[in-house]
Amino acid sequence: MASTVYNSVLFRNMFGTPEMRDIFSDDALVGRYIQVECALARAQARMGAIPKDAADAIAEAAKTIVPDMDRMRDETENVGYPILPVVHQLSEAAGAAGGYVHWGATTQDIMDSATALQVRDALGVVRRDLLELRGILVALAQKHRDTPMAGRTHLQQALPTTFGNKVAVWLSSVDRHVVRVDQLLPRVALGQFSGASGTLASIGEGGLQMQALLCEELDLGQPAMCWHVARDGLAEVVSVLGLITGSLAKIATDVMIMSSIEFGEVAEPFVHGRGASSTMPQKRNPISSEMMLAGAKLVRQHVAAMMDAMIHDFERATGPWHVEWAVIPEAFLLTGAGLSHAKFMLSGLSVDTDRMRQNLDLTHGLIVAEAVMMAAAPTMGRQEAHDIVYRACRTALEEKRLLADILCDNHEIVAALGGKAKVRATCAPEAYLGLSGPMVDRAIASLSA
Known part of the structure; x- marks a missing residue:
């Protein structure tokens, strides 16, 4: 029986997407742990630190192993971490070569490397969705480049603008998020292999070369320094997700207000029964926008949690690390859902240009x-x-x-x-649109690659 909205049969696709859930599923996570252990064995075999036959046997075991998740759960609850249970099962599956599994590594090396792989994959999905959303907004801005509407400040009509100009403002923030993700990836897609206290004492000479080979095997960057307790990279990831969902919530807020009966300027795509009320047949609630707003509020709390979780004691933390296990998957699920809702809503947004023009006349000029x-x-x-x-x-x-x-x-x-x-x-509103049109053109022309 599900206990949260993230795995609830009723709510899970409102607060996440199947694709993002797959990235952070138990099976995928354990698979990443095994992938890192195998990559470590291959790297060590390349250096001659362990026999090549042992690395091959470990890799073969990884292909055929069917993890006993019940056993792994029980051991994880007892140990407090999942890596020793993974090592037990992988070692057993590798037979005589099992003694070379996890050679010189510490639990956090494996978990952090696996997290880096998950984050890299998840950011790839986020980037793809941002690009798709950007394309939707470009088309919407171009279509309504010269559609006049009331610009509003402090919820009062201020000066005329165009709907295309409003959309271009949304577009500009989405484009900046694409840039942020691109800049962020090299800082967070880093392997981790530093040993118990971050000194690689268990390996000694050649340790940094072994670290480099591990990162190469995983296609991750090699860190300049151990990041067991330097968690700014992961905190930055969740912060960027907070920025992305914040921008989505701004779009959602505009759409929700503009779709109210008193405004009547836009409406979410019509799907039979979507947004219906159990008692009021006339209702067409802006469900996608509501979910975008709710998701942003939740991610914002995760940003705060990650900032707090940055405060680690000494060389290995006592507690803060565990916060990440809950926060990172949930923040990505919510962001993926928000982007999915945004793409659906904006790709089929109904725009009432006549109502926009009528609203310009509400104040008698x-x-x-x-x-x-x-x-x-x-x-x-x-x-x-x-x-x-x-x-x-x-x-x-x-x-x-x-x-x-x-x-x-x-x-x-x-x-x-x-x-x-x-x-x-x-006194004609259409005559006082300023540089709305050229600004739309410039916003589109200046989009990042």
Whole structure:
């Protein structure tokens, strides 16, 4: 019986993806432990530290072994770590060569190397999904490059913008996350082989060469120094996941508010029954956006936990290391789910351009007050233009009249702008979109490789 949303039959695909669960499954993790043990044996055989026949026998045993997970669980609970139980079973399967399994290594060497392999694979999935999401946003920004809508600050209509410009803002953060992942990988895809206190005393001369060969076998980088208690790399990984999910939550928040009945500007893709209410037949709740927001809140807590878990005592930690075992898989599951929800939601987002245009008129033209002020300022001075337009705005609100009509009755504004037709043209929201279009173009043109 499942005890968390991550393995629940009901919730697991809302809080994770099958692909990410496979990377962090028990079978995959034990497989990584065995992979590291075999790579270590091959590296040591290449140096002549153990017989080549022994390394071959260990590798052959790894191909055929079917780990007894019940036994491994019981031993892990007793020992406190899973590596000794893995070594027991692999050694037994390797027969006479079993004595060479785990030669000169310590538990954390194997576990950290396995974690590095998992993280590398998981970041590859995250990077792929970010690129796919980026492509979806590029298409959406291009399609709506010139679609006018109300720009909002402090939840109030501010100035006109375009929906494409809004999407390009989302796009820019997603693109930066691609860069972050690329920069991060070389810092975290590192092997670990340093021995009990990080000195490789169990190997002695040739230890660093053996470390290099192990990393080569695993296609991981060789660290400049033991990172048993220097956990900034893994903390950075989870922090980047926090940034990614934070950006997804910003997108989700915009979509949720814009999809409310009062806004009605966008809607998540329609799927029969999706987002339905048990009692209100008319409901179409923004489920994907809600999951993106919830996931970000959970990952944020994992970021804090990883920052706390960086504080290790001396050369091997007493407790903080264990926090990573829970945090890293869950943070990746949540991030994978968030990206999956985002790709689904944005690839089929319904955009109501007519409603966006209608909402521009909700304030009877007040949204272009700045446009009139700036147009009149060169003739009458900014402050005087501001005061006249300010008073006109108050009148428009009180009398529920169009700002353009009120301004056309003001001879100073009419004179400053060059006639009533010019006043009305200046009051058109489409005429005050600034550089929204060129900014969209620039955002797309400047995307990372």
